[in-house]
Amino acid sequence: MSLLAPPLSLYVHMPWCVKKCPYCDFNSHGVRSEPPPYDAYTDLLLADLDADLVDFGAAVQGRPIISVFFGGGTPSLFAPELIERFLDGARARLPFVDDCEITLETNPGTVEHGRFDGYLAAGVNRISFGVQSFDDDKLRRLGRIHSAVEAEAAVKSAQDAGYTNINLDLMYALPQQLLDGALADVERAIALQPTHVSHYQLTLEPNTAFAANPPPLPDDDHAWAMQEACEQRLAAAGYGQYEISAYAQPGRRCVHNLNYWRFGDYLGIGAGAHGKWSDVGDGQVHRRWKTRLPRAYMEARGGPARIGGDSLVSAAELPFEYMLNALRLVDGVPLADFSERTGLPPGRIAAMLAAARKRGWLREGPHQLHTTPLGQRFLNDVIASFLD
Structure with missing residues (x-):
C-alpha cells in the first residue's frame, strides 16, 4: 500500500498563563513580574513556520490548512491584533480552506470585556473556554483563577460578540466530587448552550503538583458512574458523543481534533509544539517537536536550535x-x-x-x-x- 497525504492542520502554541494549575502537565509557564514578550513571540512564530516550510518542502507546501488551533498556556493573553498578525502571515504562506476552523483557547479569568469582537474580526471563528467546573470550591482546589460567575459571564460575552461556535472544557472526578456535583456542572454548561462540550476525567499526570501531593479523588467505579451519567445527560440535551471526551451538537464536531484522531497531519509552531506530517515521496510518517522553554525557543530566532527533535515513526510503531x-x-x-x-x-x-x-x-x-x-x-x- 502507498501512503496518501491526509488533511493538514496548524497548531500554534502560546506558552504563557497567569498561574500554573496543579494538575497541568502542558508546556505552560506562569507570568511573573515582567509581562512576556508577546509581540516578539508572534513574529518568531512566523519565522518558525517559514523554517518548517523550507525543511519539509513539497511534503507540506501548497497543501491547504483545514484548521488552526491556538493552544497553551493561555492564548487569550495575546491581544487580537497579534492573533490577526499571525493569521495574516500564515495565510500568505499556506492556503486556507474557505471554511477553515480557527480556535482560540481562552481562560475565563483572563479575557477583557470587548476583546471577543477583536478576535472575531481577526479571523478566530471558534472559542474554547477552560471552565473545568462551575463549583467555586472545586475551582479553588484546581488552582483556577476564575469563579463560576466569571465563567458564565465570559461565555455570554463571547456570544454577545457574535460567536456561534463555542466549546466548554469540563472535568469530572474532581477532588472529593460526588455524582450530583458532576451532573450539576453539566447542567450549568448546558444552560449556556455551547455548541461543543469537552468532558474529561481529572488524572494525576507525572511532574505535576497533584502528582507530588495527590488530592482525594473518587475511585474508578465512582468516576465511571460520573462519566456514564453525564454522558446520558449530554445526549438528552442534544450533544452527541463522537469521541471518548467530546460531545457536540449536530454539525459542530471539532475539525481540528478530528484530524488528530483520524491520524491527519499537523504543523506544530511555537515553544514545545509537536507536529506530524506524511511524506508521500519517501513513504514515511515524520514527527517534529520544538524546544520547550520559551526563552530558548525565542533565542533560536527561527533557526535550527528551535527544534527539540525529529523522528520517523517506524513500521513497528505505526x-x-x-x-x-x-x-x-x-x-x-x-x-x-x-x-x-x-x-x-x-x-x-x-x-x-x-x-x-x-x-x-x-x-x-x-x-x-x-x-x-x-x-x-x-x-x-x-x-x-x-x-x-
Missing part, C-alpha cells in the same frame, strides 16, 4: 500510533484509512484485530475499526494490544 488516535472515536474509522494513513497493508494488523475481537473489544466487521462499549471502557488495554 499500528499503535494510529490506534492511539482512531479508536478514541465512538463511530470508529474505515479500515481502509489505516493503510492510507500509514502505508501499511491491512494484513499487518490482522492478528491484532482478531485478538481484540475475540476479547469483545472490537465490533465484528471487515470494513470498520470500531470499539464495543467494553472496548471503550478498557480503551488503554485495547490500544496497548497494537504494540508490536
